Amino acid sequence: MKVEKSSKGLEVLVRTQEDDLEGFSFLEIMDRVDPLPLDFENYKNFKEGIYYMCTHDGTKIGFVLKFAINEMETVCSEIFEETFQLDESRHELRFKSEDFDHRNNLIDQLARKMYLESSLSGVKGWRNEKYAVWVNKKPYVLVERAVAGVLGIITYGIHINGYVLDPKSKKVQFWVPRRSKTKQTWPLMLDNIIAGGLGYPYGIYETVLKESMEEANLEKSVIEDNIKATGSVSYLYFTGDISVTKFNKESDFIVGEVQYVYDLKLSEDIIPKPNDGEVESFNLFSLQETINALRKKEFKPNCALVMVDFLIRHGYITPENEPNYLELVTRMHRRLPFPTLN
Amino acid sequence: MKVEKSSKGLEVLVRTQEDDLEGFSFLEIMDRVDPLPLDFENYKNFKEGIYYMCTHDGTKIGFVLKFAINEMETVCSEIFEETFQLDESRHELRFKSEDFDHRNNLIDQLARKMYLESSLSGVKGWRNEKYAVWVNKKPYVLVERAVAGVLGIITYGIHINGYVLDPKSKKVQFWVPRRSKTKQTWPLMLDNIIAGGLGYPYGIYETVLKESMEEANLEKSVIEDNIKATGSVSYLYFTGDISVTKFNKESDFIVGEVQYVYDLKLSEDIIPKPNDGEVESFNLFSLQETINALRKKEFKPNCALVMVDFLIRHGYITPENEPNYLELVTRMHRRLPFPTLN
Numbered sequence: 001m002k003v004e005k006s007s008k009g010l011e012v013l014v015r016t017q018e019d020d021l022e023g024f025s026f027l028e029i030m031d032r033v034d035p036l037p038l039d040f041e042n043y044k045n046f047k048e049g050i051y052y053m054c055t056h057d058g059t060k061i062g063f064v065l066k067f068a069i070n071e072m073e074t075v076c077s078e079i080f081e082e083t084f085q086l087d088e089s090r091h092e093l094r095f096k097s098e099d100f101d102h103r104n105n106l107i108d109q110l111a112r113k114m115y116l117e118s119s120l121s122g123v124k125g126w127r128n129e130k131y132a133v134w135v136n137k138k139p140y141v142l143v144e145r146a147v148a149g150v151l152g153i154i155t156y157g158i159h160i161n162g163y164v165l166d167p168k169s170k171k172v173q174f175w176v177p178r179r180s181k182t183k184q185t186w187p188l189m190l191d192n193i194i195a196g197g198l199g200y201p202y203g204i205y206e207t208v209l210k211e212s213m214e215e216a217n218l219e220k221s222v223i224e225d226n227i228k229a230t231g232s233v234s235y236l237y238f239t240g241d242i243s244v245t246k247f248n249k250e251s252d253f254i255v256g257e258v259q260y261v262y263d264l265k266l267s268e269d270i271i272p273k274p275n276d277g278e279v280e281s282f283n284l285f286s287l288q289e290t291i292n293a294l295r296k297k298e299f300k301p302n303c304a305l306v307m308v309d310f311l312i313r314h315g316y317i318t319p320e321n322e323p324n325y326l327e328l329v330t331r332m333h334r335r336l337p338f339p340t341l342n
Numbered sequence: 343m344k345v346e347k348s349s350k351g352l353e354v355l356v357r358t359q360e361d362d363l364e365g366f367s368f369l370e371i372m373d374r375v376d377p378l379p380l381d382f383e384n385y386k387n388f389k390e391g392i393y394y395m396c397t398h399d400g401t402k403i404g405f406v407l408k409f410a411i412n413e414m415e416t417v418c419s420e421i422f423e424e425t426f427q428l429d430e431s432r433h434e435l436r437f438k439s440e441d442f443d444h445r446n447n448l449i450d451q452l453a454r455k456m457y458l459e460s461s462l463s464g465v466k467g468w469r470n471e472k473y474a475v476w477v478n479k480k481p482y483v484l485v486e487r488a489v490a491g492v493l494g495i496i497t498y499g500i501h502i503n504g505y506v507l508d509p510k511s512k513k514v515q516f517w518v519p520r521r522s523k524t525k526q527t528w529p530l531m532l533d534n535i536i537a538g539g540l541g542y543p544y545g546i547y548e549t550v551l552k553e554s555m556e557e558a559n560l561e562k563s564v565i566e567d568n569i570k571a572t573g574s575v576s577y578l579y580f581t582g583d584i585s586v587t588k589f590n591k592e593s594d595f596i597v598g599e600v601q602y603v604y605d606l607k608l609s610e611d612i613i614p615k616p617n618d619g620e621v622e623s624f625n626l627f628s629l630q631e632t633i634n635a636l637r638k639k640e641f642k643p644n645c646a647l648v649m650v651d652f653l654i655r656h657g658y659i660t661p662e663n664e665p666n667y668l669e670l671v672t673r674m675h676r677r678l679p680f681p682t683l684n
Binding site: 224 | 348349350380479545546547566567569570571572573574576600602605654655656657659660661662664665666667668669671672673675676677682683684
């Protein structure tokens with residue numbers, strides 16, 4: 001995809017001959033986040049390897065791997081049995097307690113034990129941040145972020161695209177941070193200007209303000225002047241191949257994710273700065289540099305998807321230059337098979 | 343929902359006490375377009391009343407009512423039998439011919455016969471415009487627009503939101519046409535500034551330019567200066583209640599629809615004008631007037647949805663003022679259960 005100037009002097013993305021020859025589609029970026037077909041629950045491997053996490057009264061709230069259940073049973077059998085009822089025939093792992101505080105207490109114990117004694121690498125990244133599972137628009141249980149993957153619950157976050165639009169040339173540039181090399185996840189990859197998980201009890205916009213300060217050193221007044229809520233993307237994050245994945249390791253987790261998406265249009269004199277050590281540097285990328293980085297897989301996968309969402313909403317990706325336009329728009333708004341926050 | 347000024351002087355939508363008391367949600371507007379639950383195909387009435395339109399090699403391409411099949415068999419039994427194979431046990435209506443031109447020819451004859459002799463009111467609105475059914479990204483059969491509902495195929499269109507943003511006050515106004523009282527469908531209701539079906543063989547952007555001239559007297563150069571592709575909405579248009587609808591009349595049709603959505607940001611000196619008699623008048627609506635008209639059901643339902651899409655993408659509807667934000671965003675990008683154009 002090549003950036004050219006339209007007859008009106010606007011930047012437009014044009015498919016090259018190579019794009020057509022190799023059949024390029026931005027769907028590639030979607031596939032790196034969520035390659036699951038609609039009927040993924042009918043696959044043999046899925047049926048064997050995946051259980052449904054359920055509330056005490058039977059509402060499904062997540063996908064939990066048999067592998068993860070085995071790990072919990074090995075590492076913390078006592079707390080596990082106090083917390084959950086395992087139904088092998090229905091492939092369900094149900095919470096036992098009807099009480100919110102009791103569930104929180106048990107899951108907290110379970111998470112701490114896993115952190116200390118499990119060999120899973122994910123649980124070692126203790127965040128001291130709680131994710132809420134939402135059922136009937138209320139928090140059903142609070143889960144330490146590090147064990148969200150093990151329990152297979154839906155997680156929520158905010159992602160902000162920061163951009164500068166030159167009023168004269170109409171050229172767009174994106175503020176693209178490179179993640180710190182010491183980040184637990186995806187070190188050194190490119191990111192959205194600001195992104196963060198929705199830690200309980202922070203609200204969505206509250207998280208926007210909090211993360212803007214923490215990650216980019218941008219104050220509340222700068223954000224309030226320039227930010228716009230613009231929708232959401234949702235997907236089942238999965239990196240395997242449903243036909244062959246054995247669901248017997250951490251990287252086989254299927255995690256429902258919702259990202260609330262914001263645009264932050266900044267003037268050239270506002271410069272984001274690393275603040276909390278999570279970001280190595282912020283750089284301004286031209287449209288062409290951004291497209292190239294997307295195609296070279298330099299972005300963290302879900303940040304790439306949020307960038308694609310921006311490119312669609314702002315008319316850079318169009319039904320004319322993207323052969324799977326509707327498919328792409330539909331898939332990035334996947335309906336998750338469990339209750340959600342809103 | 344009340345429009346107020348933020349501390350930064352920007353227009354924001356604020357929920358009123360009445361909104362909370364009556365539980366208002368923009369999901370109401372979604373429900374007027376597509377109230378079908380995810381599992382609608384499992385309902386008894388649906389199973390009895392609906393057949394699947396299929397290609398000659400068995401790909402499902404639409405929902406066709408048994409009622410509509412009966413009507414075609416009554417009105418034009420000979421052409422009907424030449425065109426279709428009816429499988430009562432599988433509830434499938436299959437095209438017989440493997441040849442594109444032959445299918446087109448038969449459907450054309452069938453449509454003309456229906457136009458002349460059927461008592462269905464929809465088919466009386468002959469448009470002399472062909473809709474293509476897309477399978478494997480190629481047109482599978484061309485169908486006169488007036489019988490698209492009878493055959494239950496997916497239809498495509500373009501919808502443009504025209505707006506004026508005052509650079510100083512930051513107030514937004516929308517160009518809202520009122521449909522002519524002689525329009526076959528939805529007379530006198532409010533519309534998007536420009537909207538039109540994707541008639542074969544026009545491309546999507548080509549249709550944007552064509553309709554802009556035809557409907558609003560806006561020339562190509564004005565459109566090219568100011569337009570932006572911004573995504574799509576997709577839904578199964580249905581006005582009944584799946585639990586009780588008998589699927590025995592025209593208004594019970596279920597029609598998959600895709601609308602490619604565009605923003606057209608106009609300066610105050612550009613005035614759209616009715617051109618082809620389809621529009622009675624264009625008026626500038628303030629944000630509050632637009633919200634009020636949406637809630638009073640003054641917009642044609644799918645135009646209301648396209649307006650809601652604008653309000654989401656531009657940060658007026660937010661996760662803070664809309665209790666079903668994610669549900670709304672997800673549902674307006676419904677995956678249609680048949681192959682689509684792109």
